[in-house]
Structure formats: structure tokens, C-alpha cells
Amino acid sequence: MVGGVIVVGVFAVALFSAIDDFLLNRQLITMLVADPYETDRFARLLAPSLEHPFGTDEQGRDIFARTLYGTRTSVVVGLAAVGFASAVGIVIGSVTAYYGDPIDMIGMRAMDVLLSFPSILLAIALMAILGRGLENVIFAIAIVYVPTFARITRSEVLSEKSEQYVGAARAMGYPDTNIVSREILPNSLTPIIVQFTFSMATAIIAEAALSFLGLGVSPIHPTWGIMLSGARQYITSAWWYSIFPGLAIMVTVLGFNLLGDSLRDALDPQQQRDAEGRM
Amino acid sequence: MSVLNVENLHTYFETDRGQVRAVDGVDLEIGDGEIVGLVGESGSGKSVTALSVLGLVDAPGRVVEGSIEYDGRDLQSLSDAELGALRGSDISMVFQDPMTAFNPTQTVGRQLHDVLRTHESGPVHPLVRLFGFDHSKEYKKRVIDALERVGIPSPEERYDDYPHEFSGGMLQRAMIAMSVLCEPSLVLADEPTTALDVTIERQILSLFRNLVDDLGTSVLWITHDISVVAALCDRVVVMYAGKVMEEGPVESVLSDPQHPYTKGLLQSVPRYDEPDRELYVMEGSVPNPIDVPSQCRFADRCPEAHERCFEAHPRLYPTEDGRAACYLAEESLAMEEKL
Structure with a gap:
């Protein structure tokens, strides 16, 4: 419930900043707070005040406005990367599970190879090869999450595959693609949806980490990771510079995690029954 | 004219513990508009026979040998797509638990x-x-x-x-x-009433009877319930440990069974017209389907087993109006010929 509210809020802020930036030329945010791109050398590293609720950075830019605008990158990267990863993972997982060996063997060993790298290291390596840029960040993070979705889908499809309605569908002469897409997958979606939400949270952290390391999107864009990276030098003198983008990350990730938890409780009656049984 | 003609069907499953001969040389013929009951205990290979017909036996199972002819066409020579077009439209299946x-x-x-x-x-x-x-x-x-x-x-x-x-x-x-x-010419019904209570079972049986009469569909009715066979089927095939033990018209098989296994099976059904009769319990249990010996599958449990039965599994010998896989049937056949 709380998670849902936070996530809806995050999406709303992201949507607001996207519309404001592309369609309204940042008029709205300038009117409300300040232009997130406008530097002011007379207002460097100002503490939070009414004029600058979150303070300003070393170039005199308003941190509140930049934090709001940073939401956009996190949400876009998170959604696109996890969306891409889940699409690819679901296809790989269902094909490997449905057709069994040897396709299963080959597909799953390929996933094992990807899983054998520490995820952030793999993303860093991919970014080093691909270079900076929004689409590269999305791609690098997506690759890291493909095996997770492939494995979850595979295990679900494997267990659904032996259900009688799948046998009935085969006895009715349905083509394999229909059996997988219409019979098996709709019955396997629950854990995939839950994993999607949790992966959003970790993908947002991964995006921030890449940006923090200077491997993310172009540094002119305000993102939480880039802001944190800039704040590092001033951490002892200007606490607000690192606290607010950090809080934004924390609240967003917490929101997605809470949403994932409540989705799991709502969608998985088995687990719910277990939880009640323990009480 | 027969809709389905299965000859010498062998479906084996390769497991870690050995080869499971789920279906081991089954002959099955279903005529036009005929309801054939396939009776047997759990694990006797009834369902695997039906799945083999549809080509739906999954790995590690495999149809090793035998021919399956539907409407004059050899089903095993068809491609996956051709078989898929047949499933559900020409041959359909009804499952146990709706x-x-x-x-x-x-x-x-x-x-x-x-x-x-x-x-x-x-x-x-x-x-x-x-x-x-x-x-x-x-x-x-x-x-x-x-x-x-x-x-x-x-x-x-x-x-x-x-x-x-x-x-x-x-x-x-x-x-x-x-x-x-799709008005199929053959319906494979795999214990369609087992999961239902008895009153519903009766309704489903008469429903099937009417459908068969209306559409002229042939039915293979798989069950372990002999009373259902008596109520519904024209012909009955008794299976045991992957083999056909006896087959024939329902009336003659149920009233005058030729195979000791069928006899035992019938005696273990409680009957309301003989309330005082003690229920018969067959000795022993179904043989392990892995590494089956070459003797008659039923020999170890058979009250009438003799030496020959432990040498080889008998083929199906013709009886009065059916067939039975038992040396006793052969002997009575030989007796008749002498007379």
C-alpha cells in the first residue's frame, strides 16, 4: 500500500519532469522552484532555505529541482532495462523449459555464464565497451537481469507444463506457440511480476552506481548517481548535497521493494496461508 | 470397418532404474461407432496406450515398436503438424479431472x-x-x-x-x-467419470451414449471400473502390466471370462445381488514394470498357473467370440478342434 503510493508518486514526478523538459521548456519547474540546469556562481553550495529547499550545488544549481529531474533517468532506465530483460528472459525461460534438453541445457548454461559475473562488474564491463549513453546504460543493466527472469520463467513453466490443462491443450492439437503463450505463461506470471518490481529497485540502484562511477548517462543530465558523485568532495562541508539525492534513491527503492512485497502477498495465496499459519 | 487399429504397440520409458515397459505389445481395434472399454489397474498401461495413439508420449517415453492406423493412415508416419491437425478435430481426448x-x-x-x-x-x-x-x-x-x-x-x-x-x-x-x-470420429476418454460422484457419473454415461448414437463417434473408454464398462461399452479390452489379457464383447467377457485375471477382477467387484459373498482378493501385487521376466505377466498371482506359464507369456488365443492371452484358452481351443 505504502509502496504503491511511493511508486505512483515516483512515476508522477518522472512524467512531470519529462513533459516539463520536452514540451514546456522547463517553464513549470522554473516557476515552482528553479531551472535545474541554470548555474549561478553567486549561489554556490547554499544550505537549504525557502528559496532552495534542498540547497544548491557547487555550481549554484538548485538541488531540489535536479533531484526531481533525476527521477526521470532512474525511472526510464529502470523500466526499459527491466522490461527488456524480462521480455528476453521470458522467451528464453519458456523455450528452454518447454522444449527440454538439449535446448534447455544450452540456454541455461548460457545464463549460468552471465550469472557467474558479479552483476555490477558485468554492467561496468559492458559500459566500458559500449561507452556512455542512455541506451547503453539500459542495455548493460538489462543484460545483467536476463538470467534472473529466464530462470524464474523456466521454473514456473516447468511446473505448469505438467499440469493437466497443458496436456489437454496438446491433445486438442494447439500449436506449441499457443500452448506456451496462452496456456502456460498466463499461469506463470505471478512470480515474474513480483520479480519485475524487485528488479526495478535494484536496477535503479545499478543505474545510480554506474552514474556515480562516471559510466552512466551523459553528465549534463541531472541524475541521482551523478549528483552523488559530485557531492563526494563536499560531503563534510555541504551535507545537503549528498543527503537529498541519496534519500531520493532510498525512498524510491524502498517503495519498489514494499510494492513487491505486497504484490507477492496479494498474488501468492500459498505463501499468504503459510504466513497466517505461523501467527 | 475400423476407425483405429493398433497392432503390437510397445511404448517404453527409459528411466535411471531401467526400462519401464508401460505398453508391451498391445493390439487394439475400434470399430465405427463402437464404444470400447479399456479396463485395468493403475499402471497397467491404459493411459499410455491412449497417449501413444495421439503421439503425446513425452520423453523419456517412446513408442518403440508397433503400428497405429487411424482411418487407414499410419499415424507414426505423420509430421508433427499433420498430427496436430488431427488432434482435437479427428481424434479428441477427455480427461479424468475436469x-x-x-x-x-x-x-x-x-x-x-x-x-x-x-x-x-x-x-x-x-x-x-x-x-x-x-x-x-x-x-x-x-x-x-x-x-x-x-x-x-x-x-x-x-x-x-x-x-x-x-x-x-x-x-x-x-x-x-x-x-x-469438431465432430471427431474417435474420442479417447481417460477415466472421465473417476473424479465425479456416482449420480453425475450416470448422467455423463448416458450423455456419452447419446452423443455416440447421434454423431456415430467411436469411443475408447479407459476405466478401472467394470460396472461402467457393463453399462456403457460394446466391447471390452482387459489390460494387465502392459499386455492385453482378454478382449471380447462386454456380455460374454463379463458373464463368462476366459482369463483367470478377468475372473479375479470380476470376483473382486462387490455385488448388491450377492450381499453375503465374501469379496475375492487377488494374491500378490502388480509385477515391477522394470526388467519384466519373460514368463506370463500374471503367472505369479494366477491360481491356475502351471509349468508352461513360467516359460513364456502366451499370445492372444481366440476364444468363443473374443481373444484371451492364456494357455488355458489355447487348451480349450485344442480340445474343441479334437472334438
């Missing part, structure tokens, strides 16, 4: 509708479907007709209900409607 045989995420009407779309419309371009220029309306009407025919009240309203909103009996009716939707 509650699990429907996809829980789609309405019952939709699932019946899909059968027609798969087998009758051919490839329809998505754009055509988007604008509704396909056979959806006609199909919906046919589905509703089919639901009505199997005795589902107010089928228009039930069309949009999900499987969990149906009772078991109603769902099995819907399953039967689904199986005869």
Missing part, C-alpha cells in the same frame, strides 16, 4: 472457441481478426449449441464463466462438449 483440464485463466467459452479457431479457420491475419471479419460469431454460436447439447443450462451465460465458477459435473460436460466440437 477441474484441472481447463486453463484457469480463460473462460470456458473462450477455450471451446479456441478449438474451433485452431482447427477450422486456418491462418487468419491479425488485422482481419481485429476488425472482426473472422468466424467468431459463427463459432460462438456453435460453442453455445455444443454446451446446450451436453445439458449445460443457460449456455449463453455460462459461456463467459471461468472454470472455477463451474461445478465438477458441469465442467466435465463442457469438456465433453469441447471434445466433440
Whole structure:
């Protein structure tokens, strides 16, 4: 419930900043707070005040406005990367599970190879090869999450595959693609949806980490990771510079995690029954 | 004229512990408009026989040997696509538990509708479907007709209900409607009444009888319940440990069984007209299907076993109006010839 509210809020802020930036030329945010791109050398590293609720950075830019605008990158990267990863993972997982060996063997060993790298290291390596840029960040993070979705889908499809309605569908002469897409997958979606939400949270952290390391999107864009990276030098003198983008990350990730938890409780009656049984 | 002719079918499963001979040389013939009962204990290979006919035996199982002829066509020589086109339209199957045989995420009407779309419309371009220029309306009407025919009240309203909103009996009716939707010439019914209570069972049996009479469909009725066979079937095939033990017209097999296994099976059915008779219990248990010995499968449990029975499994010998895989049948055959 709380998670849902936070996530809806995050999406709303992201949507607001996207519309404001592309369609309204940042008029709205300038009117409300300040232009997130406008530097002011007379207002460097100002503490939070009414004029600058979150303070300003070393170039005199308003941190509140930049934090709001940073939401956009996190949400876009998170959604696109996890969306891409889940699409690819679901296809790989269902094909490997449905057709069994040897396709299963080959597909799953390929996933094992990807899983054998520490995820952030793999993303860093991919970014080093691909270079900076929004689409590269999305791609690098997506690759890291493909095996997770492939494995979850595979295990679900494997267990659904032996259900009688799948046998009935085969006895009715349905083509394999229909059996997988219409019979098996709709019955396997629950854990995939839950994993999607949790992966959003970790993908947002991964995006921030890449940006923090200077491997993310172009540094002119305000993102939480880039802001944190800039704040590092001033951490002892200007606490607000690192606290607010950090809080934004924390609240967003917490929101997605809470949403994932409540989705799991709502969608998985088995687990719910277990939880009640323990009480 | 026979719809289905299975000869010498062997379906084996390769497991870590050895080869399981689930179906080991089964002959089965189903005539036009005939209801054949396939009786046997759990694990006797009844269901695997049906799945072998449809080509649905999954790895590690495999049809090792034998021929399956449907309507004069060798099913094993067909491609996957050809076999897929046959399944559900020419040969369909009814499953044991209707509650699990429907996809829980789609309405019952939709699932019946899909059968027609798969087998009758051919490839329809998505754009055509988007604008509704396909056979959806006609199909919906046919589905509703089919639901009505199997005795589902107010089928228009039930069309949009999900499987969990149906009772078991109603769902099995819907399953039967689904199986005869494309007017198949053969229905494989795998214990379709086992999951239902007895009153519903009777209704389903008479429903099937009527459908067979109306449509001229042949049915292979798999069951372990001899009383169902007596009530419904024309002919009965008794299976044991992957082999056919006896076959023949229902009346003669049930009244005058030739095989000791059939005799034992019939004596272990409680009968209301002989309340004081003690129920017969067969000695021993079903043999391990792994590494089967070459002796008669039933020899270890057979009260009439003699030396020959431990040498080799007997082939099917003709009896008065059927066949039995027993040396006793051969002996009485030889006696008759002498006379």
C-alpha cells in the first residue's frame, strides 16, 4: 500500500519532469522552484532555505529541482532495462523449459555464464565497451537481469507444463506457440511480476552506481548517481548535497521493494496461508 | 470397418532404474461407432496406450515398436503438424479431472472457441481478426449449441464463466462438449467419470451414449471400473502390466471370462445381488514394470498357473467370440478342434 503510493508518486514526478523538459521548456519547474540546469556562481553550495529547499550545488544549481529531474533517468532506465530483460528472459525461460534438453541445457548454461559475473562488474564491463549513453546504460543493466527472469520463467513453466490443462491443450492439437503463450505463461506470471518490481529497485540502484562511477548517462543530465558523485568532495562541508539525492534513491527503492512485497502477498495465496499459519 | 487399429504397440520409458515397459505389445481395434472399454489397474498401461495413439508420449517415453492406423493412415508416419491437425478435430481426448483440464485463466467459452479457431479457420491475419471479419460469431454460436447439447443450462451465460465458477459435473460436460466440437470420429476418454460422484457419473454415461448414437463417434473408454464398462461399452479390452489379457464383447467377457485375471477382477467387484459373498482378493501385487521376466505377466498371482506359464507369456488365443492371452484358452481351443 505504502509502496504503491511511493511508486505512483515516483512515476508522477518522472512524467512531470519529462513533459516539463520536452514540451514546456522547463517553464513549470522554473516557476515552482528553479531551472535545474541554470548555474549561478553567486549561489554556490547554499544550505537549504525557502528559496532552495534542498540547497544548491557547487555550481549554484538548485538541488531540489535536479533531484526531481533525476527521477526521470532512474525511472526510464529502470523500466526499459527491466522490461527488456524480462521480455528476453521470458522467451528464453519458456523455450528452454518447454522444449527440454538439449535446448534447455544450452540456454541455461548460457545464463549460468552471465550469472557467474558479479552483476555490477558485468554492467561496468559492458559500459566500458559500449561507452556512455542512455541506451547503453539500459542495455548493460538489462543484460545483467536476463538470467534472473529466464530462470524464474523456466521454473514456473516447468511446473505448469505438467499440469493437466497443458496436456489437454496438446491433445486438442494447439500449436506449441499457443500452448506456451496462452496456456502456460498466463499461469506463470505471478512470480515474474513480483520479480519485475524487485528488479526495478535494484536496477535503479545499478543505474545510480554506474552514474556515480562516471559510466552512466551523459553528465549534463541531472541524475541521482551523478549528483552523488559530485557531492563526494563536499560531503563534510555541504551535507545537503549528498543527503537529498541519496534519500531520493532510498525512498524510491524502498517503495519498489514494499510494492513487491505486497504484490507477492496479494498474488501468492500459498505463501499468504503459510504466513497466517505461523501467527 | 475400423476407425483405429493398433497392432503390437510397445511404448517404453527409459528411466535411471531401467526400462519401464508401460505398453508391451498391445493390439487394439475400434470399430465405427463402437464404444470400447479399456479396463485395468493403475499402471497397467491404459493411459499410455491412449497417449501413444495421439503421439503425446513425452520423453523419456517412446513408442518403440508397433503400428497405429487411424482411418487407414499410419499415424507414426505423420509430421508433427499433420498430427496436430488431427488432434482435437479427428481424434479428441477427455480427461479424468475436469477441474484441472481447463486453463484457469480463460473462460470456458473462450477455450471451446479456441478449438474451433485452431482447427477450422486456418491462418487468419491479425488485422482481419481485429476488425472482426473472422468466424467468431459463427463459432460462438456453435460453442453455445455444443454446451446446450451436453445439458449445460443457460449456455449463453455460462459461456463467459471461468472454470472455477463451474461445478465438477458441469465442467466435465463442457469438456465433453469441447471434445466433440469438431465432430471427431474417435474420442479417447481417460477415466472421465473417476473424479465425479456416482449420480453425475450416470448422467455423463448416458450423455456419452447419446452423443455416440447421434454423431456415430467411436469411443475408447479407459476405466478401472467394470460396472461402467457393463453399462456403457460394446466391447471390452482387459489390460494387465502392459499386455492385453482378454478382449471380447462386454456380455460374454463379463458373464463368462476366459482369463483367470478377468475372473479375479470380476470376483473382486462387490455385488448388491450377492450381499453375503465374501469379496475375492487377488494374491500378490502388480509385477515391477522394470526388467519384466519373460514368463506370463500374471503367472505369479494366477491360481491356475502351471509349468508352461513360467516359460513364456502366451499370445492372444481366440476364444468363443473374443481373444484371451492364456494357455488355458489355447487348451480349450485344442480340445474343441479334437472334438
